[in-house]
Amino acid sequence: MAATGEEAAAMDSISKAPIPPSALNIKTDPDSRLENTSVEGVTESQPPVSKKGSNNNDGSVETAEEAVEPAEPDIDELCKDMFDKMAVFLQGELTATCEDYKLLENMNKLTSLKYMEMKDISINISRNLQDLNQKYASLQPYLDQINQIEEQVTALEQAAYKMDTYSKKLEAKFKKLEKR
Template identity: 85%
Template sequence: MAAMGEKAAAMDSISRAPAPPSALNLATDTAVRGENTCPEGATEPTTTAPKKPSNNNDGGVETAEEATEPAEQDINELCKDMFEKMAIFLQGELTATCEDYKLLENMNKLTSLKYMEMKDISVNISRNLQDLNQKYASLQPYLDQINHIEEQVTALEQAAYKLDTYSKKLEAKFKKLEKR
């Protein structure tokens, strides 16, 4: 919260009055840009501690802190760590993909087995249907005879009804004649 207050105060002081242009310091300028300011015999560039904002009243301008790059060994360790983590990530992705393919393979095998079972069932049904058709064909003459007998029975029944009605009429006439 205090950092926010300092930033707000710095922004407020910048917006109130423009800062007068200052003379460029080439030594500070090259250090900020990251140029090598080492003497010719030095092996590593010298790094300076970050500058803290000064408390002098020079128009509210803050000084920039120098950006320092991490040492070469740190970069190598970070790169190595990044590659290890990337390898772990990719290994996990590839493992997940392989597991997906194994699952699909197992599903395909099970589906294939189910289709084989269904094929066997349909072959059995077809065979049984052919057997039933053959049995029906062998029974067809007997069924035809039954149908013929049924027709004859129906005709005989109708003749019996006619005979019954005729006999009732005759009986009625006979009774009529007897009464006379």
């Protein structure tokens, strides 16, 4: 993901390439074991310089310093360019990763909200189910009475059919008797 415009300017200001050694103002203190270099308020510590002893009779110690060749300007520019481009690349990678995490965070928030909605819905369903169970329990005696009345009506209907059949038989006998 390449940065453009303001993002690129922000990336450039954040990631500056290290200063090449040839641009450093090196000040050496012969009595100190460390060399301190400073450029624009930045201090770097150098490892202690190795000292070689000599067989002098006066007991003094001779010090030797490592000769540092200045880097070629082409290499310095190429290194600086490489570090700048690497910084832009890494900044783009980090930005993409941050965007992925923001997306995941938003998805998690939405999922959490959906689960909260589903929880509310299930609580409402549970509450309504309890209300229905209570209403059914309060109606149960009336439903039992309706079942009893239905059974009685069925028994009365059977009795009425039997009486109708019996009365038809009686009528038939009575007509038979009248004809004789």
